[in-house]
Amino acid sequence: MTTPGPENFHDRIVPPSGAPAWLTSFTAGAMTFLAVFALALSLAADRLATRWASALDRTATIRISAPDDQMDLQTKAVLAVLKETPGIASARALSVEETRALLEPWFGPDLPLADLPLPQLVELTEAAQGYDGQGLRLRLTAEAPGAVLDDHLRWRRPLAQAAATLRVLGVTAIALIGLTMAAMITLAASAALAANAQVIKVLRLVGATDGYIARAFTRRFTMRAAGGAVVGALAGTAGVFLLPAQDEAGGFLTGLGFTGAGWLWPLGFIPLAAAIAFAATRLAAFRTLKGLT
């Protein structure tokens, strides 16, 4: 005779089929898939912000525009000023080749740079304690009138704001996805509870507590959501993996992949989806049960 052991019985007490169960799996899968991309976007924004900050934060450029016969003199004067300025770790004048390399992405390799009046660029690296930008500008004006200090602030600020906004958007997207998943699973659970009114009635009549009945439903929906989330997380991760690799230009759209242990982060959505399903179903179950005798 088939003996109903408690260990497998509790999983079967709610009829297994039905649209609500399927909807839960699908919702969890689809939302997890989207969440993986939102996470990738968020992490990419974070990396981009870090990269921009590290590239621009501790460096500055001095641009010297002067007649040809004064260019060397003003360059030497600028380097001398920088050498004596506290808070400057190093400074060097960029060679013509380096300047050309900087301009090539903008004008192409065939531009006759020799015919253009290019400014001399001096790159400086800031020491840990920092330097007095205003004081340096005043000294440069006095020693080398054609020198202009560019501390990248006007670049850094909007880039940092853009990166921060992208990060917020990514986190907001994940939160919205989580809320949507919770709402959908609550609806599915409520539909399942309504469809299984007879099951609930019988369980109540034989002495099942609300906690027991709620557990029967939450167990079923949590498992279904976790199953859907596994598929969604794997599909989303595969999708991110298949994106074009980051090229030399460091374009944003080609930098969406995860790095290192970050590839494991999407797996975190599986217990998260299960937890959301658990909470949503439990809430729906107790709300429904309260209305019954």
Add this chain to the structure above:
Amino acid sequence: MIAFENAAYSYGGGELLSEISLRLAPGSFHFLTGPSGSGKSTFLKLCYGELLPTAGRVMLFDREVRSLNRDAVALTRRRIGVVHQDCQFLDHLPLASNVALPLLVSGRPTPARDLSDLLSWVGLGQLATALPPSLSGGERQRAALARAVITGPDVILADEPTGNLDWERSLRLLTLLVELNRMGKTIVVATHDLNLIRQAKSQISTRVLRISKRRIQLAGADL
């Protein structure tokens, strides 16, 4: 055990039962009779807390039913086995699981031997794996009785348990109820089958209650 103190139940503006005062003593056997719609099922539902009295008090095991929270009602129901008129099974689970349901939901062990013995006692030993929709009316009634007694409840309430049975099977079910009463269980059977009541009175000491004009009264010697 179960006591009504001037209890009444109203529904939809009309009073179905009123001024009910009685006590079901431990080990007693009561029949509850009356015409269809007289309130027999309502009375039984008041006995296991599915309905609450709209006036007066109903005491379940010395506790006023309205003072019980939902979990307390559930725990009280574990002490009361109910055979419903329409049996109330989970159609997707086999018969053995349905019969064992009260034990499983209360987290108590379900020894296979005991379950097998119980199903054999009600003559359903060969149908343990059958699904409820495949059972006949009589088989469903006996399965419902098996489920009602599996936890060893103090009280067994049966609502028209022989409604779908022929006379021979009705007698078989009555014999099972009499056996349970001899084991010390308190039995209440709602029925309009007067022959069944007479047959029971020939075997065992019973009280017959009749619902008439919304009130419960002890039936006369004609029963």
